[in-house]
Amino acid sequence: MSWWETVRSGLAAIEAHRLRSSLTVLGIVIGISSVILTVGLGQGAQQEVRDRIDALGSNLLIVSPGSSTDSSGVRGGFGSASTLTRADATAIADRDAVPDAAGVAPAITSSVSLVNGDTNWTTSLVGTTTDWLDVRSRELSAGRFFTSAEAVQGATVAVIGADTAFELFGPQSPVGQQMSVNGTRVTVVGVLTASGASSSGSTEDDLAVVPAGTASRLTGSTGDTVSTIYVEAASAERLSAAYQEVQALLATRHGVTTADADFSISTQDSLVETANETNRTFTVLLGGVAAISLLVGGIGVMNIMLVSVTERVREIGLRKALGAAPNVIRRQFLVEAALLGLTGGLVGVAVGIVGAQVLPHLIDQAVAVSALATVAALVTSLALGVGFGVYPAGRAARLTPIDALRSE
Amino acid sequence: MSTLIELTGVRKTYRSGSLEFEALRGIDIRIDEGEYVAVIGPSGSGKSTLMNLLGCLDLPTEGRYVLEGEDTSSLDEAALAAIRNRRIGFVFQQFHLLPSMTAWRNVELPLAYAGLPRPERRERAIAALDKVGLGDRVDHRPGELSGGQQQRVAVARALVTEPALLLADEPTGNLDSRSTGDMLELFDELHASGRTIVLITHEPDVATRAGRNLVIDDGLITIDRTTTTGART
Structure with a gap:
């Protein structure tokens, strides 16, 4: 069976349980769209800071006095000296x-x-x-x-x-x-x-x-x-x-x-850097939350794939009796899981992009959708499907045809 | 006629925990090409186990099974799958059609696993459906067909790869008497056209249609007789 046909039969299997499939991919949709929005918010904020600081004059050097040391040896911070x-x-x-x-x-x-x-x-x-x-x-x-x-x-x-x-x-x-x-x-x-x-x-x-x-x-x-x-x-x-x-x-x-x-010189670049560091912390934090929701989404895919394998034991047995080798069965379920993941990813990207248009009106914060984040999100969703599909697919592949055919 | 199936000293033991159950206790059978054989026996006699071994769905614990000259006893699952795909056509009591697929898609499945291109698959699937008298039902789903028609789709699927052996496990077990008659007639025709059929049943009147009856009891072949009614050679 060719890859293309495996993909088609996977799509058919997903479509056969439309509601269940949509609920399954929901976790991934939420995860992917929040990744896109989080990264977008972070980048939007960075862009905003850069714009503002550019407006201050990007050619600027700021010379500040160094730290002072008083008679008892206590050293003050930068700017405390009058040098x-x-x-x-x-x-x-x-x-x-x-x-x-x-x-x-x-x-x-x-x-x-x-x-x-x-x-x-x-x-x-x-x-x-x-x-x-x-x-x-x-x-x-x-x-x-x-x-x-x-x-x-x-x-x-x-x-x-x-x-x-x-x-x-x-x-x-x-x-x-x-x-x-x-x-x-x-x-x-x-x-x-x-x-x-x-x-x-x-x-x-x-x-x-x-x-x-x-x-x-x-x-x-x-x-x-x-x-x-x-x-x-x-x-x-x-x-x-x-x-x-x-x-x-x-x-x-x-x-x-x-x-x-006894003095220090800073540039606007270093201010940008400081501001970006703060933003990065937030992005990493929110990104972590998004990653957890992706993980949960992936577990959801695995769960449904396991249910699907159990439910289709007879079908698996029949396909094996008709000549499907274990690898073919494994591939079929892996492709199905990958498609679930990818579907979630595509919908998630769509939701994220729409969200990026709507969100600035609600929270007065620019959201920049980055192409890199979008592609990475899609690849991640595909990988999630495959990753969490390995175990269920392996279970399907290992079923013996007689046990599978006999089950009611 | 050349030998198609040769079982020598075949034993099958099932283990569950410390319990051992010997389903087949030393079976020797030879089946020639073109034979129509019915395996008869009460439930628990080991006939399903024999069917699984003949169909390469399971391996014997002991003994040799040679199909078309090839010893299958030591093959792995992928190789067994290839043998099932090319040499054996299955007809099951519960039809085992995939409900979401149309008749011809069900029939073309074995060809898909054999790696044939799609246009050829469709052509051969429709030809096979024609042969079992369902040429006008190719786009129907199993749910839209009667039990007898569904079983004929299953027969078409079993025949579409032109296998050496047609293996039928209680093919009439879920059919009414009229469909049973039709199905047995179809088998007679297939036999007449030279196909090797092994049919497993517990119904004596189904068995009498076959040219040879193997009676299995408690894991052993007790009777191997040629019948008069079914003999047509």
Whole structure:
């Protein structure tokens, strides 16, 4: 009997018990569709994170201070030291030292309280240079950024984030309005366009940007340490060159080797990596649940195949009497189990794809159906059918024809 | 005429736990080509066991079974399946047709296992159904046929491979008297056309149609006689 005919007779056997077959494959359908949706959710989330981070500027290097060690030897975490200075930022901005950097923006970040009339709002104050706007790939929705003249003077002007503007001024335009920052009156000259992005939890839309000198004055800080230096590479290709240049320059300036550097440089790629790692954990977790449901589905197939063998003992006996060798019988049942698995897989893929279209409307989360996951799911379902069909098929093949014929 | 079947000192012992039951206790039979033999015996006499051995559905515990010159006593299940497929046609008391398949699909099954291409199978299956008088029922399912017609489908299936031996186990056991008559007439015709038939029965009037009667009792052949009514050579 040819393979094609075996497949046809398998299909006929499945169709003969339509309800039972559908219930049998249900487990596999659920398993496969959840695998597709899980992988799709994971990939959709990764894509989303990548898009958002790209929007932040993919050429960005973020230089943070290293850890500090206090007098009793307790070492703080990254960023606890005050090793970065505005002079470092100025040095990086030197085109000869770092030819692959296009812009440098040091940032002095601190938490401040803003007051407008009887409304108050706590936000992060960012003291920086005029390069900040370009380096962080931000745009203004209203007004202007502070000028270099204002930066040099340390003028009391500020550009605020969209969320900050709304919290403090409500729907009216904040441009030209005055607000009080830690008791000093500051004029709002511009509002940033909402980016919708967030890095490390804090929204990029809730902040007040002022000239670096102004920030020191407003917060009463002395010295010229900065919390972060943002460096924009000239292009994505030159990012790693810029990375090495900045690293070498700062190591020389601080008199350390790159191995025990008192600063760290991260790229947006490493942020993507962190975000993806979180997503991957979820994907693995959900994928594990999906895999268990596939296992249960496979056991369901085995169960029904065993029932089917028992039920068709006489048919098996007859086929053997008519000349079917044990291998032919084995093949027939294996093919039948494989077809059950594959049917479940196909329906599961269909359900998964439909689900991927519907789900984003329900949970506001992108679902990317990957071709690889789909093919892998189909192969898995086929393998499940075959794998869990081996035992029942072997039982059918081992039946002796007289016992099989005699049974009622 | 050449010898088709030769059983020498065949014994069959069934074991279940510590119990042993000897169903056949030393059988010697020779059946020539073209013979029409009825094996008669009460239930429990060992005639079903003999039928299983003759049909290569089971192997003897002891002794030799030579079919068409080939010793089958030491073959494995796959080789036995091939012998059943090519050399033996079975007719069972319960017909044993597959209910989901049409008459011709039932008849072509042995040819499918023999590996014949489908168009030839269909042609031969329809020819075999024609021969048993069911040429107009090829697309009927077993459920749409009477008992006598179903058994004739089974005979067509047994004959479709042109086997050396037609082995019938109580073929009329589930038929009414009219269908029984028709079936026995069909067997007479097949015998007349030269086919070797071994029929197992407990009904004496069925046995008298055969040219030779083997009476089996308690695992031994007690009588081997040529009958007058059925003798046509």
